[in-house]
Structures are given as C-alpha cells and as structure tokens.
Amino acid sequence: MIAIDWGTSSFRAYRLAPDGTIADKRRAELGILAVTDGKFAEALEGQVSDWLEADAAPVVMSGMIGSRQGWKEAPYAQCPAGVKEIAAGMVEVRWGSARSAWIVPGLSCRDAQGVPDVMRGEETQLLGALDDVSERSAWVCLPGTHSKWARLEAAKIMRFATYMTGEVFAVMKAHSILGRMMEDTRLDPVAFESGVLRARDSGGLLHHMFGVRARGLSGDLSDDESGAYLSGLLIGHELAAIPRLIGAVYLLGAPQLTHLYAEALKCYGVDAGILDADAAVRGLFKLAGTLPQS
Amino acid sequence: MIAIDWGTSSFRAYRLAPDGTIADKRRAELGILAVTDGKFAEALEGQVSDWLEADAAPVVMSGMIGSRQGWKEAPYAQCPAGVKEIAAGMVEVRWGSARSAWIVPGLSCRDAQGVPDVMRGEETQLLGALDDVSERSAWVCLPGTHSKWARLEAAKIMRFATYMTGEVFAVMKAHSILGRMMEDTRLDPVAFESGVLRARDSGGLLHHMFGVRARGLSGDLSDDESGAYLSGLLIGHELAAIPRLIGAVYLLGAPQLTHLYAEALKCYGVDAGILDADAAVRGLFKLAGTLPQS
Numbered sequence: 001m002i003a004i005d006w007g008t009s010s011f012r013a014y015r016l017a018p019d020g021t022i023a024d025k026r027r028a029e030l031g032i033l034a035v036t037d038g039k040f041a042e043a044l045e046g047q048v049s050d051w052l053e054a055d056a057a058p059v060v061m062s063g064m065i066g067s068r069q070g071w072k073e074a075p076y077a078q079c080p081a082g083v084k085e086i087a088a089g090m091v092e093v094r095w096g097s098a099r100s101a102w103i104v105p106g107l108s109c110r111d112a113q114g115v116p117d118v119m120r121g122e123e124t125q126l127l128g129a130l131d132d133v134s135e136r137s138a139w140v141c142l143p144g145t146h147s148k149w150a151r152l153e154a155a156k157i158m159r160f161a162t163y164m165t166g167e168v169f170a171v172m173k174a175h176s177i178l179g180r181m182m183e184d185t186r187l188d189p190v191a192f193e194s195g196v197l198r199a200r201d202s203g204g205l206l207h208h209m210f211g212v213r214a215r216g217l218s219g220d221l222s223d224d225e226s227g228a229y230l231s232g233l234l235i236g237h238e239l240a241a242i243p244r245l246i247g248a249v250y251l252l253g254a255p256q257l258t259h260l261y262a263e264a265l266k267c268y269g270v271d272a273g274i275l276d277a278d279a280a281v282r283g284l285f286k287l288a289g290t291l292p293q294s
Numbered sequence: 295m296i297a298i299d300w301g302t303s304s305f306r307a308y309r310l311a312p313d314g315t316i317a318d319k320r321r322a323e324l325g326i327l328a329v330t331d332g333k334f335a336e337a338l339e340g341q342v343s344d345w346l347e348a349d350a351a352p353v354v355m356s357g358m359i360g361s362r363q364g365w366k367e368a369p370y371a372q373c374p375a376g377v378k379e380i381a382a383g384m385v386e387v388r389w390g391s392a393r394s395a396w397i398v399p400g401l402s403c404r405d406a407q408g409v410p411d412v413m414r415g416e417e418t419q420l421l422g423a424l425d426d427v428s429e430r431s432a433w434v435c436l437p438g439t440h441s442k443w444a445r446l447e448a449a450k451i452m453r454f455a456t457y458m459t460g461e462v463f464a465v466m467k468a469h470s471i472l473g474r475m476m477e478d479t480r481l482d483p484v485a486f487e488s489g490v491l492r493a494r495d496s497g498g499l500l501h502h503m504f505g506v507r508a509r510g511l512s513g514d515l516s517d518d519e520s521g522a523y524l525s526g527l528l529i530g531h532e533l534a535a536i537p538r539l540i541g542a543v544y545l546l547g548a549p550q551l552t553h554l555y556a557e558a559l560k561c562y563g564v565d566a567g568i569l570d571a572d573a574a575v576r577g578l579f580k581l582a583g584t585l586p587q588s
Binding site: 108111113115116117118146147161162163164165167168171172174175176177198201202203204205206207209210211213214215217218220234237238240241243 | 402405407409410411412440441455456457458459461462465466468469470471492495496497498499500501503504505507508509511512514528531532534535537
C-alpha cells in the first residue's frame with residue numbers, strides 16, 4: 001500500500017510492503033496550503049506517480065488533506081472510536097482513468113459541558129500506537145503547536161482534549177512584551193523546571209505569564225532563562241489541567257518535544273513512556289487493511 | 295501644581311489650582327518611547343513651558359517616565375504602601391537653571407511564593423481613588439493590556455497581581471489561528487458571557503482557547519461571535535484567579551473596559567462600583583502635597 005501523511009505544511013509518503021514494513025519513503029514541503037486551485041491529484045502524481053503506476057495497492061491519506069481546505073472533506077468520526085469506527089468514515093477520491101485514494105476522517109468529541117474538540121491526523125497516529133500501549137487504559141500526549149491528550153481504553157480513543165500550548169508560546173515569544181527580553185541560546189533546564197512548578201501555584205496562567213516580565217525586571221530571571229521559564233510555565237499549566245494524571249502516560253511526537261514533556265512530567269512525579277514517532281504510517285497500514293481487496 | 299501622567303505611548307499634563315481642581319489640561323502622543331536621546335526635559339518644555347514659566351509650583355510625574363527607559367529610574371516602593379510610603383520614594387530631576395520635577399516610584403510586591411509583581415503609574419491612580427472607596431478593605435481592578443488587581447486596606451495598597459489578559463487577547467487575535475476567523479463588527483454580549491462562564495469549567499485556559507477554534511469548526515460559534523467569546527474567556531479566567539472575590543469590588547479605567555469587566559463580574563454574581571477614570575491626577579495632587587513648600 002501507499003501511506004500518505006499530508007498536513008498543512010508538509011507531505012510525507014511511504015511505500016509499504018504487504019507486511020507493513022517501509023520499502024521506500026519521500027518527503028516534500030508540499031503541504032495542502034502549497035497546493036493551488038485544488039490540484040491535489042496533480043500534486044500527488046508529481047510526488048509518487050511511479051509508485052502509483054507500479055502498485056494496484058490502496059492509497060490511504062491522513063491529516064489536513066481531509067479538511068475543508070483539503071482535497072475532499074472527510075467529516076469527523078465521533079469518539080469513542082477505534083480502527084473500525086475511523087475506517088468507516090474514510091472517503092474516496094478518484095482521478096485520471098482509474099486512480100483512487102482514501103482519506104481518513106478526523107476525530108471529534110464533546111466534553112461533559114457539550115463543548116466540542118477536534119483532531120485531524122493525530123487519530124491515525126494513535127491507531128498506529130495502540131499496539132505499543134500494553135495497559136488497558138492509558139493517556140497518550142501528542143505535544144505540539146496544538147498539543148493533544150487522548151484517553152485510550154480497550155483499543156479505542158475514548159475522548160481527548162487539545163491545548164494551545166505550543167502556539168501560545170510561539171505567539172507570546174514573537175509578539176508580546178515577554179519576547180522582547182528573551183535571548184535563548186539554549187533551553188535552561190533549571191528555569192524550565194521552575195516554570196513547570198510555578199504552574200501549580202494559585203494565580204492562574206494570565207498572572208503567571210506576567211511573572212516572566214516581573215521576574216526579569218527584578219533580576220530573578222535572566223534574559224537567557226526567560227524563554228525556558230515561559231515554556232515550562234505553559235507546559236506545566238497544560239499538565240495541571242489533565243484530569244487524574246495517573247496510571248500509564250505515553251508521549252508521541254518529535255524527540256525534542258517528547259523529551260521536554262517527559263522532563264515536565266517528572267516534575268509532577270509521572271514517568272512517561274515514549275512511543276515510536278512514526279506511528280502514523282502504522283495507523284495508515286491498519287486502516288488500509290480494512291479496505292476490500294482490489 | 296503641574297501633574298504629568300507620562301506613559302509608554304502618551305503624555306498627559308494637568309495644571310491644577312491650589313484646591314486640586316483642573317485649571318487646564320494638555321495631551322500629546324509623546325510617550326517615553328517617542329522621546330529620543332533622553333531629551334525628556336526638552337520634551338516636557340515643548341509641551342508646558344508656559345505653565346513652567348508662570349508657576350513656581352511643583353511638577354509631579356507618574357508612569358513609565360520613572361522606568362529604566364524613562365527620564366530617571368525611580369526604584370519601586372514596596373507593599374504595603376499608602377501616600378506616605380510612595381511619596382518617600384519620589385526622585386527629583388533638575389534641568390535648566392532652576393527647573394525641577396518629581397518622579398513617582400512604581401510599586402512592587404512579592405506573593406507567598408516570593409514571586410515579584412510590579413506596577414508603574416497604577417499606584418498613583420490607586421492613591422487618587424482612595425477617597426472614593428468607603429469600605430475599609432476593597433478590591434480595585436484596573437483593566438487593560440496588563441490588568442491589575444489591588445487589595446486596599448485602611449488607605450494602603452496591601453498587595454496586587456497583574457494579569458496579561460489584554461495583551462494575550464490582542465496577540466492571539468492578531469497572530470494566532472484563532473484570529474483568522476474573527477470578524478468582529480461588534481462585541482456580541484451573549485458570546486462574551488458564554489466565554490466568561492466557560493472559564494469556570496475544568497480544562498484550563500490553554501484548552502478553553504482551542505475551544506474557540508473547535509466551536510467555530512463545528513458551527514457552535516460564528517465568525518462574528520468568536521472575538522467576544524475569546525474576550526469573555528480571558529476575562530473570565532482572570533476573575534476566576536482572584537482569591538476570595540467577595541466584598542467591595544471597584545473598577546478603574548477607560549469606560550468601555552470597565553463596562554466589559556462589570557458585565558463579566560455580574561456573571562459571577564459580583565456588582566462592581568466604577569471609580570473616576572481621572573484618579574491619576576488626584577493621586578499626583580496628593581503626592582505633591584507631601585513635598586516641602588518651595
């Protein structure tokens with residue numbers, strides 16, 4: 001099969017052997033925002049037409065390619081959802097004389113107050129990671145611009161919540177008064193931990209953030225510590241908001257981010273397991289397995 | 295006397311009669327950031343040299359003019375502080391043959407964990423508002439880019455805390471994914487209240503903020519409601535962080551902001567009094583009264 005992880009800013013393609021091992025892979029800076037006039041078929045052919053010519057095997061794609069701005073909208077599946085429920089929401093796109101591909105739906109849930117949350121792409125990573133989670137129930141955190149915390153139970157994603165941690169950090173650093181004094185040559189681990197622990201104090205995030213400035217003005221925090229402190233503060237507030245952060249906790253994502261989150265979790269007494277960052281490919285392989293053989 | 299409220303982006307001057315009534319006032323877009331090469335004396339003379347020529351009375355200035363980036367740094371006074379304690383921290387600047395002015399210090403405090411907080415300019419507004427607060431103890435909120443909550447007791451500022459509410463709103467609206475879908479022709483009061491109340495739910499601010507997007511994607515929130523909802527969410531989180539928000543609560547600031555905060559406080563069952571927005575002038579008048587007569 002051909003597995004495609006097609007997000008907002010990048011395109012990753014994998015050619016998989018029948019047993020799921022990766023035979024070949026390609027990557028391009030060809031996210032859906034870089035594709036104009038809806039020419040997604042042309043973009044895909046431009047990257048992997050040789051694979052498409054050679055294989056009759058299914059093509060399965062996950063990520064923002066299934067959003068309203070993508071090739072074709074694949075409406076969100078609803079939690080709780082496992083492989084079967086998500087596979088049922090795949091939508092097909094056809095082009096050329098006989099080409100076809102399947103787009104994985106995103107996943108949605110509503111909390112006790114009825115407020116919705118959404119993911120698109122992470123559901124496929126979670127499906128791919130299921131086999132590495134030995135506990136019947138576990139938390140899986142996918143840190144990032146919009147960090148996701150998903151509750152897994154019996155091979156299903158029961159519910160999840162998104163935190164704007166990464167984006168708030170980037171935006172405050174680039175555009176707020178806090179960023180003006182940041183000089184981050186390195187991520188100071190002591191300042192980071194101090195930020196993580198500050199999140200547990202009363203006062204709330206809006207107050208704690210001003211502390212970056214007040215501590216800077218008073219000399220408590222140097223300019224090359226303030227970025228790490230703010231990062232710790234935001235991740236700490238994310239962790240403090242997770243209900244019942246006990247039992248098995250896993251991290252899934254880029255190594256530098258999972259390392260940072262693992263350090264933050266240690267401050268709260270939680271030892272997190274690290275899952276294989278390439279879980280999306282295995283998720284796409286599982287979903288392809290549900291399709292009728294062509 | 296001559297009272298000057300000299301902030302980062304604006305300059306406001308008042309000529310006061312001996313009884314404290316405003317005889318004349320002037321305003322210029324001449325904040326300290328607009329003054330180059332430290333030419334503050336020249337900037338002041340350029341605005342009010344006629345007043346300075348006519349009056350031998352004292353000149354007292356508050357705001358960022360006393361910061362490290364201002365005319366001369368006036369180190370922070372420490373809480374608890376009333377008129378006497380703040381007046382004791384005023385620093386004098388001299389120029390020309392016999393000109394002189396006093397700069398009001400900012401105010402600083404440390405919370406139970408030893409984390410500092412600072413204000414510069416608001417302490418003078420609070421001193422000016424003291425006479426309008428009849429209760430022995432009260433909360434005074436000065437909403438804004440960096441919103442301040444001060445606890446007043448027996449005519450002293452006991453402690454205070456700063457919340458980055460206004461700046462986080464502005465930065466997220468202008469630079470984050472949340473702002474992309476905002477079309478605020480008006481501030482929808484129902485969406486605003488819904489945001490204020492959402493702050494009381496579990497999940498934390500970083501998660502609640504993503505709800506602006508998730509609600510938008512799911513059709514729960516329209517593009518012209520999302521700005522009001524985010525504003526309510528942030529103000530709601532600020533209010534939720536105030537410890538023991540009971541008893542007398544006052545608001546001091548620009549009318550559109552105090553109105554917004556009064557509406558948010560009503561959602562939490564608190565009726566706030568509105569203080570005169572020109573309190574800074576009266577604070578400067580009080581501080582001038584502590585100076586020896588020339």
